[in-house]
Amino acid sequence: MTPLVQLRQATKRFPNGRGGLHTAIRDVDLDIGAGEFVAVVGPTGCGKSTTLSLISGLQPPSAGTVTVGGDQVQGIPGGVGYMFQSDAMLPWRSVLANVAAGPVWRGLGKDEARRRARDWIARVGLDGFENYYMHQLSGGMRKRVALAQTLVNEPSILLMDEPFSALDVQTRALMQQELLRLWAGSGAAVVFVTHDLEEAIVLADRVVVMTASPARVKATFDVRLTRPREVEDLRTTTGFIEIYREIWSSLSAEVDIARKGQTRAA
Numbered sequence: 001m002t003p004l005v006q007l008r009q010a011t012k013r014f015p016n017g018r019g020g021l022h023t024a025i026r027d028v029d030l031d032i033g034a035g036e037f038v039a040v041v042g043p044t045g046c047g048k049s050t051t052l053s054l055i056s057g058l059q060p061p062s063a064g065t066v067t068v069g070g071d072q073v074q075g076i077p078g079g080v081g082y083m084f085q086s087d088a089m090l091p092w093r094s095v096l097a098n099v100a101a102g103p104v105w106r107g108l109g110k111d112e113a114r115r116r117a118r119d120w121i122a123r124v125g126l127d128g129f130e131n132y133y134m135h136q137l138s139g140g141m142r143k144r145v146a147l148a149q150t151l152v153n154e155p156s157i158l159l160m161d162e163p164f165s166a167l168d169v170q171t172r173a174l175m176q177q178e179l180l181r182l183w184a185g186s187g188a189a190v191v192f193v194t195h196d197l198e199e200a201i202v203l204a205d206r207v208v209v210m211t212a213s214p215a216r217v218k219a220t221f222d223v224r225l226t227r228p229r230e231v232e233d234l235r236t237t238t239g240f241i242e243i244y245r246e247i248w249s250s251l252s253a254e255v256d257i258a259r260k261g262q263t264r265a266a
């Protein structure tokens with residue numbers, strides 16, 4: 001069966017501003033199954049976001065293929081939701097209007113869009129905050145709005161680019177737990193880019209380690225920790241520590257290469 005998302009020998013080059021080309025990712029092979037939670041880790045600047053942008057259709061590959069649902073990605077595929085580090089909310093609109101905006105844009109009637117938005121606002125734990133504005137919410141609450149805003153569209157693929165990295169440690173753990181709870185009932189595949197290996201392990205079914213720039217897939221690790229998971233308890237378990245050591249020994253070599261600036265020839 002064809003995986004939901006498939007990258008084959010996917011390469012992306014960008015103009016480097018000096019008349020040449022910079023290879024951001026090279027020959028990336030990656031399969032993601034329906035409903036699977038995959039975390040992508042790698043050194044800073046190696047090409048993780050670029051990989052997401054190819055899946056999202058925001059960027060075409062320079063070479064190789066990217067398919068979603070068996071179809072070559074051309075433009076933004078249906079059923080894809082995004083969540084980035086920065087919020088994508090309009091400050092002059094209420095929580096309700098922000099969450100309802102996606103369904104309205106997709107052609108749903110205003111009343112039905114608002115009904116669904118209310119439902120998702122409650123599911124993310126913000127019942128009663130429908131008429132608040134962004135500046136009245138804490139960082140964690142804004143992330144909850146962002147989750148509602150994405151999940152209200154019922155995506156089959158959720159692309160998340162360091163969505164929690166700006167949060168304090170405790171709020172971050174809370175949001176990781178919330179994400180797992182919401183994802184468990186959604187059936188969506190998640191591709192979650194993070195710098196934080198602990199975060200990758202507590203969330204994912206599989207962790208993909210990318211090489212220093214230009215990124216290739218170096219190794220993939222199955223995370224055989226049972227679900228449902230309690231993210232804060234999990235970090236101190238033997239199973240977690242073992243898989244952390246295993247993945248870190250692969251990732252740390254790439255981090256060292258990136259730190260030393262030994263960028264591989266593009």
Ligand SMILES: Nc1ncnc2c1ncn2[C@@H]1O[C@H](COP(=O)(O)OP(=O)(O)OP(=O)(O)O)[C@@H](O)[C@H]1O
Pocket residue numbers: 014015022023024042043044045046047048049050051
């Ligand atoms: N639109 C673009 N135009 C030119 N260069 C780009 C563009 N997008 C990304 N790059 C370059 O491609 C390389 C990979 O960037 P990318 O953002 O994918 O890395 P990353 O692993 O997500 O980084 P980080 O870990 O810092 O978030 C970088 O050198 C970046 O400068």
